[in-house]
Amino acid sequence: MEIHIEAMLKKDWVQVRTIYGQGLATGIAAFMTTPSRWKDWNAGHLEICRNVARDDSGMVLGWSALAPVADN
DSSP states (O other): OOOEEEEOOGGGHHHHHHHHHHHHHTTSSOSOSSOOOHHHHHHTSOSSSOEEEEOTTOOEEEEEOOOOOOOO
16 A cells, blocks of 8 residues: 555545544543534644645545644
């Protein structure tokens, strides 16, 4: 199996949100307990550097995205 790193598309959100929820369920991934909806997640992350890792069938195996932080 080959893994491909590609730009995240809005259509990937269903699979990304599932993976995000699995991480949150561990209780150590973030302070929230459930993943946000697309609109809120999209507003809180930079448009650049949103990536997914896909297998040969197109299934999303993982993701990464940048969020702005205060510099003070």
